[in-house]
Structures are given as C-alpha cells and as structure tokens.
Amino acid sequence: xxxxxLLFKNAFRHKLRTWLTILGMTIAILAFGLLRTLVxxxxxxxxxxxxxxxxxxxxxxxxxxxxxxxxDRIRQVEGVKLVSYGNWFGGIYIDEKHxxxxxxxxxxxxxxxxxxxxxxxxxxxxxxxxRKGAVAGRKLAERYGWKIGDTITLKGVIFPGNWxxxxxxxxxxxxxxxxxxxxxxxWNYLNxxxxxxxxxxxxxxxxxxxGIKHPGLAAEVSVAIDKLFKNxxxxxxTETEKAFQLSFIxxxxxxxxxxxxxxxxxxIIIMAVVANTMAMTTRxxxxxxxxxxxxxxxxxxxxxxxxxxxxxxxxxxxxxGIAATFPAAKVFSTALSAFFPVFNVAPETIxxxxxxxxxxxxxxxxxxxxxxxxxxxxxxxxxxx
Amino acid sequence: MDNTDSPIVRIxxxxxxxxxxxxxxxxxxxxxLDIREGEFLALMGPSGSGKSTLLNLxxxxxxxxxGSIRIGGIEIPSLSETELAQWRANNVGFxxxxxxxxxxxxxxENVELPLTLTGLSRRERHEHATVALKVVGLAxxxxxxxxQLSGGQQQRVAIARxxxxxxxxxxxxxxxxxxxxxxxxxxLDLIGRLNAESGKTIIMVTHDPRAAERAHLxxxxxxxxxxxxxxxxx
Numbered sequence: 283x284x285x286x287x288l289l290f291k292n293a294f295r296h297k298l299r300t301w302l303t304i305l306g307m308t309i310a311i312l313a314f315g316l317l318r319t320l321v322x323x324x325x326x327x328x329x330x331x332x333x334x335x336x337x338x339x340x341x342x343x344x345x346x347x348x349x350x351x352x353x354d355r356i357r358q359v360e361g362v363k364l365v366s367y368g369n370w371f372g373g374i375y376i377d378e379k380h381x382x383x384x385x386x387x388x389x390x391x392x393x394x395x396x397x398x399x400x401x402x403x404x405x406x407x408x409x410x411x412x413r414k415g416a417v418a419g420r421k422l423a424e425r426y427g428w429k430i431g432d433t434i435t436l437k438g439v440i441f442p443g444n445w446x447x448x449x450x451x452x453x454x455x456x457x458x459x460x461x462x463x464x465x466x467x468x469w470n471y472l473n474x475x476x477x478x479x480x481x482x483x484x485x486x487x488x489x490x491x492x493g494i495k496h497p498g499l500a501a502e503v504s505v506a507i508d509k510l511f512k513n514x515x516x517x518x519x520t521e522t523e524k525a526f527q528l529s530f531i532x533x534x535x536x537x538x539x540x541x542x543x544x545x546x547x548x549x550i551i552i553m554a555v556v557a558n559t560m561a562m563t564t565r566x567x568x569x570x571x572x573x574x575x576x577x578x579x580x581x582x583x584x585x586x587x588x589x590x591x592x593x594x595x596x597x598x599x600x601x602x603g604i605a606a607t608f609p610a611a612k613v614f615s616t617a618l619s620a621f622f623p624v625f626n627v628a629p630e631t632i633x634x635x636x637x638x639x640x641x642x643x644x645x646x647x648x649x650x651x652x653x654x655x656x657x658x659x660x661x662x663x664x665x666x667x
Numbered sequence: 668m669d670n671t672d673s674p675i676v677r678i679x680x681x682x683x684x685x686x687x688x689x690x691x692x693x694x695x696x697x698x699x700l701d702i703r704e705g706e707f708l709a710l711m712g713p714s715g716s717g718k719s720t721l722l723n724l725x726x727x728x729x730x731x732x733x734g735s736i737r738i739g740g741i742e743i744p745s746l747s748e749t750e751l752a753q754w755r756a757n758n759v760g761f762x763x764x765x766x767x768x769x770x771x772x773x774x775x776e777n778v779e780l781p782l783t784l785t786g787l788s789r790r791e792r793h794e795h796a797t798v799a800l801k802v803v804g805l806a807x808x809x810x811x812x813x814x815q816l817s818g819g820q821q822q823r824v825a826i827a828r829x830x831x832x833x834x835x836x837x838x839x840x841x842x843x844x845x846x847x848x849x850x851x852x853x854x855l856d857l858i859g860r861l862n863a864e865s866g867k868t869i870i871m872v873t874h875d876p877r878a879a880e881r882a883h884l885x886x887x888x889x890x891x892x893x894x895x896x897x898x899x900x901x
Contacts, residue, residue: 291771573767576728577781577828578756580749659728660720663763 285583289590296563300595303559307599307642308606310552311635315607316614317545318631324538326624328531330459331523333497335395338490338507339526341517344370347486348516350473355510356490361503364493366391368469369486373436373445375426381620382422384436384465386472389417395493398456399464405430405451413471415450419462421619423452434465441472443479463623492520549638556646560592564650571654572662581655588654592647593640600639604632674701675835675868676725681734683720683891694720696891698734702836705866707859709873709882716888718872719840725870726759726838727751739835756784760829760867762839762858766821768813774800774824775809781832799827803857819850826857830867837861839871843878855881 294300322329338356340346350367357365368387375382389410393399401409401417408430409415418428428434432449447467455462469487476484494503504520511518521529531538564571571584607627615625681698684691694717702708710718723729724736727743736743739758746754761767768777779796787795800806803823813821822842829837839858843851859881861867871882879885887894 288769288772295771569767570769573761573763573769575752576726576755576761578752578784580752660723663728663767 285586285590289587290594292563292567292587293591293594299559299562303556303595304599304602306552306555307596307639308603310548310642311600311603311639312606312610313548314545314638315604315627315631315635316610317541317548318634319607319611319614319625319627320622321538321541321545322628322631323622323625324534324541325531326459326461326622327527328524330398330461330624331527333500333522333524334494335523336492336494336500336504336507336520337523337526338492338518338520339488341508341519344488346516347483347488348490348518350485350487352511352516352518353487353490356492356507359503359506359510361494361499361506362492363495364391364394366395366491366493367487367489368392368466368491369472369488370440371436371438371445371467371472372440373438375434375436380426382425382463382465383461384467386469387466388469389466392466392491395491398460399453400456401451401453409450412448412450413468413474414446414448416447416465416467417451417453418449418465419623420452420454421462421623422465423449425463425619428452441476441480441483443475445475458626459624461623463619491523549642553642553645556592556596556642557649559595560588560646560650563591564588564654568654568657568662572657572659575659576663584654585651588651589644589647593643596639596643596646600635603639604635607631607635673704675704675706675739676700676702676870677735677737678725679735679737681721681724681736682732683717683724683729684732694891695724695731695888698891698893700886700893702868702870704868705862706884707862707869707871707882709871709879709885710888711873711876711879711885712888717891718888721888721893722838722840722870722872725836726761727755756781757832758835760832760834760837762822762825762829762837762842764841764844766813766818766825766845768821768824768828770813773810773812774805774816774827777813777824778809778827778831781828785832795831796827799831800824802830802861803827817850818846819853822846822850822854823857826854826861830861830865834867836868836870839869839873841873842871843873843875851875851878 338348338352340348353365353367356362366388368385371384371386373384374380393401393406399417409417416434422428428449430449430452434447434449436445436447438445453462473484492503492507494500500522504522507520508518574584611625611627615622618625678698678700681695682693683695684693686692698721710721712718720729724731725738727746731744741754743751743754769780772780775796778799779792782792782795797806797809800809803826805820805823805827808816808820813824816824842858843854846854855878858869858871862869869882871878873879
C-alpha cells in the first residue's frame with residue numbers, strides 16, 4: 283500500500299472540514315492571484331515600454347509645453363533615429379466616467395515608434411490621409427461598439443470645445459502586454475484649430491517621443507538633449523520611456539504597497555486556518571500515530587503522512603484557486619478596462635500561487651508533526667478507547 | 668507445543684516509575700521474569716498494578732528506569748529509538764483491547780500495513796496478508812473497512828495484522844476486554860490456536876479469569892510487585 287493512498291484517504295476522513303479548508307484555500311489563492319495580477323496591471327505600462335524609446339518633456343512639469351521647434355534640434359543629436367511628438371488631449375467621451383487615454387500625435391512617426399500597435403495597411407492609409415481621422419485600440423472600440431467610419435466626439439477640457447473625429451483605424455496589440463485602450467489622432471488637427479482659436483497655445487507639444495539607435499545610447503542621448511536646451515526658456519527633462527512610466531507609478535506607490543501587503547496577509551490568514559485544521563486532525567489521530575509507531579513506523583513516515591495530508595489540502599485548494607483566477611481576471615479586466623487596460627494573469631503569478639500553496643501546506647504541518655512524532659507510544663495508546 | 672529450556676524473554680530487576688509533579692510514583696519494582704519460547708503467559712492484577720506497563724516494556728514501546736529486558740538475546744533498553752522501532756517491526760505482534768485498526772484502510776490493507784516495512788515485494792505482501800486473513804477466518808472480508816466489521820471480526824483482523832510478519836512474541840493487552848462473551852471466546856480460541864499450532868510466544872494482560880485460564884502460566888501483579896504464579900492447567 284502506498285503512503286500516497288493513505289494520506290489521500292486521511293485527508294478526506296472529515297469531508298466537510300476538509301472541503302471547507304479547501305474552499306478557504308481556493309478563495310485565498312484566488313484573492314492572492316488577483317491582487318498580484320492587479321499589481322502587475324499597475325506596472326503594465328512600465329513592462330510594455332521599450333528600451334529604445336526616450337521621452338522628453340518640460341523640466342518643470344509635464345503640464346508645461348515645449349516648442350515644436352525643438353523637434354529638428356533633437357533630431358540632430360547623435361544616436362537619435364526618429365522623433366515624434368504629441369499632447370495629452372484629455373478629452374471626455376460622454377462623461378467623466380467613460381475614461382480612456384487620448385492623445386494628439388504626429389501620426390506617421392508615432393506609428394513607426396510603436397510597432398506594437400498593429401494596423402491594417404488600408405486602415406493606416408485612410409488614417410494618415412484624413413486630418414480628422416483617429417485610431418482606437420481594439421478593446422476601446424469593442425467597449426463602445428465603434429466601427430470604422432463612425433464619428434466620435436470628445437469634449438475638450440485642456441483644449442476647449444467639442445472635437446469630432448472619424449474613426450479610420452482600429453489597432454490590435456502585437457502581444458498581450460500591449461495597451462489596446464488608447465485613442466489618438468492627428469496633432470496637426472489640434473494645432474490648426476488652436477491657431478484659429480487660441481493662437482498663443484499653438485505650435486507647442488506636451489512631449490517628444492524619441493527613437494534611439496540602440497538601448498546603450500539612452501543615457502548619453504538623454505544628457506545630450508537636455509544639454510541642448512539648458513538655460514533656455516523651456517528646459518527639458520529626457521528619460522527612458524520606462525523611467526517616465528515609473529514616475530507615474532511612484533505617485534501611487536503607497537497603494538501598490540498596500541495591495542501587496544494585503545495579498546500576503548491573505549496567505550498568512552489561510553496558513554493559520556490550515557494549521558488549525560491540521561492541529562485538530564493530528565490531535566484526533568495521535569492514537570493512530572502511536573499505533574503506527576508501535577508497529578515499527580518511524581518519525582519520517584508519520585511526518586510524511588501529516589505533511590502529505592496538509593499538502594493534499596492546500597494543493598487541491600491552490601489548483602482550484604489558480605483555475606478560478608483566469609475567469610475571475612477576465613471579469614475584472616472587463617469591469618476595470620478603463621483603469622487597467624492590460625489585466626493578464628502572468629506566469630510569475632501562477633508560480634507565486636503554487637509557491638504560496640506549498641509554503642502554507644508545509645508551514646501548517648510543522649507543529650502538528652512535531653507533536654505527533656514526540657508523543658510517547660504508551661501515552662498515545664492511552665488516548666484510544 | 669515445542670518449548671525449549673532457554674527463555675526467550677528474560678527480565679531482571681526491572682524498575683519503572685512515573686513522575687507526577689515532584690513525586691515519583693513507582694509502578695514496577697524489582698521485576699524478574701523468564702518466559703520460555705512458545706509459552707502462553709497471562710498477566711493478571713487489579714487496575715494500576717503495572718501489568719500494562721510491564722507489557723509495554725516487554726514490547727519495547729516504553730522505557731524502564733533500570734533493570735534488564737533481554738528478548739531473543741537482544742538487550743532491549745540498550746537500543747536507540749530507531750533500532751527499537753526496527754526491532755518491534757520484526758519481533759513483536761500487537762493485539763490491543765480496542766483493536767486499533769486504521770479506519771480508512773480495508774481489512775486487507777490493515778494487515779498488509781506492517782509488511783510495508785519489510786523488503787517483501789507487492790506480490791509477496793499480498794500472499795502473506797491473504798494467508799493471515801485466512802488463518803483468522805476473514806478471507807471473505809478483506810475488502811471491508813473496520814467500520815463494516817463486528818468487534819470480534821475487527822479483533823481477528825488485528826490478530827492477522829499481529830501475526831503477518833511472523834513475530835517472535837505476541838503481546839495482547841486485554842484482547843477480549845471490548846467483546847461480548849461469544850466473540851471473546853472465539854478470540855481466545857484463535858489466540859490459543861496460534862500458540863498451540865504455530866508455537867507463538869504469547870504474553871497477555873487480562874482482568875478476565877476465564878481468559879487467563881487459556882494460558883499455561885498466570886502471573887499476578889499487585890502494586891508493581893510480581894507474585895509467584897498460579898499454574899494454569901495445560
């Protein structure tokens with residue numbers, strides 16, 4: 283008879299207790315997995331950033347613009363391959379609750395810099411030829427049921443007025459980490475309108491996106507660009523796209539840390555629950571362990587039974603929890619797509635789930651095992667009857 | 668019965684006490700006892716007289732304070748815990764008052780359990796366990812769980828488990844204490860048969876004079892002191 287068979291039979295002696303513990307473990311692993319996915323989603327922009335892209339913005343703050351004339355000077359810096367530019371448009375669709383990121387960009391260079399935004403060639407041509415044309419990500423278009431040719435009106439907040447755009451293309455992400463919820467349109471359309479309505483705000487950009495020849499040049503090029511505009515009216519701050527994205531994350535770091543802490547607290551709580559189950563189980567079976575010892579079974583066998591039983595419970599719970607994480611993440615992804623455009627369960631999260639289930643299983647069995655092994659056979663036998 | 672002159676169990680000047688708070692309570696005092704191979708010994712005495720403690724010491728599941736227990740030429744108190752476990756697996760068969768079967772294992776699996784400590788193959792283990800169950804008359808119940816068997820049947824499974832490894836000695840602690848009269852008689856018949864036909868050395872603790880009558884030799888313990896015997900009829 284194999285020990286595996288015995289520990290499975292032992293694990294389900296008290297079916298209700300075992301299934302309740304498994305349910306607890308399932309919920310804990312599900313919660314842990316979703317919270318870790320939430321943290322990953324928080325960093326999705328950082329993860330998706332390219333090491334060959336730099337962002338140049340006003341050194342004082344992102345809200346201050348830079349002159350469009352900087353573009354040609356940046357282009358001349360050694361190591362720079364491509365320069366694009368744009369503005370955060372911040373337009374509102376329907377009302378504030380229907381948030382999605384929208385930008386005015388120089389379309390040709392922007393699409394060249396972002397090969398992860400995949401457009402059908404026909405749609406791309408149509409977009410590039412239409413000054414009022416716009417591009418939306420697949421998820422965003424699905425969310426609002428937009429189709430090619432639809433007119434989309436955004437209410438400008440930073441740039442007042444109602445802005446009409448014609449949807450000319452829908453991009454899909456090259457991989458799962460690509461944000462498919464963005465909306466962008468021609469910067470020239472914005473600029474020409476501003477020239478007519480608020481001329482003092484025309485010919486200014488919020489940021490330059492810079493493509494460099496290889497990642498090793500990032501520091502050198504950043505310094506060279508910033509040096510170029512030193513002591514000018516609009517000094518620049520150039521950093522890698524990753525650093526730029528991280529600067530946003532750092533503003534909400536406390537929330538991320540809180541989520542991470544909660545995810546670990548969930549595991550500690552379930553560890554206490556499983557430890558309690560194992561303590562009860564072992565206490566009830568001290569007599570049986572004494573019999574096994576009397577028959578000649580050593581401490582390792584007893585330990586194997588208790589650790590094995592604990593692991594059976596936590597791994598079954600863990601497996602169900604992991605399986606449930608995927609549909610749950612999908613529901614979250616749909617519900618929170620405006621805030622977390624990328625909400626995918628990462629392989630690292632699954633590895634952490636499995637590790638958590640193993641750690642809980644092992645930790646919960648330590649004290650009961652020690653008790654079962656150390657009890658004298660005669661004392662254990664006295665508990666029977 | 669094929670008794671030899673040399674004792675298989677030789678106990679000399681055995682002392683055992685338990686500590687209760689700051690007090691040492693003596694349980695066994697200066698026990699000296701020889702048991703010959705193939706002998707069937709009954710240990711009797713009132714509750715708390717130390718008979719179960721003496722049985723536990725002989726079976727190697729408890730440690731004496733001082734004295735010598737030599738079984739089959741091996742000095743039991745000198746063995747380490749691991750050696751003692753190994754020795755018990757090879758030399759001692761246990762029959763308990765409350766059968767002490769593992770409830771989630773079938774009768775067959777309970778009997779096979781001690782064999783997993785031996786080097787026997789799966790097929791050999793199956794053969795041995797089947798034979799043991801046949802000996803106790805439960806070959807047709809091998810797939811039953813203890814909960815599906817009567818008390819007497821459970822005790823017979825426990826006896827099969829005790830003899831399956833062909834141990835040197837069988838120790839039985841009140842083997843009929845939880846059984847009705849008919850079942851008790853069947854169990855005593857079975858134990859007697861094991862002694863008579865297989866020549867097993869049996870040490871049995873009992874309160875029941877009718878059970879003790881089945882033994883060749885009856886020893887009485889009172890307040891930890893062994894009193895010379897009443898010879899039971901053979």
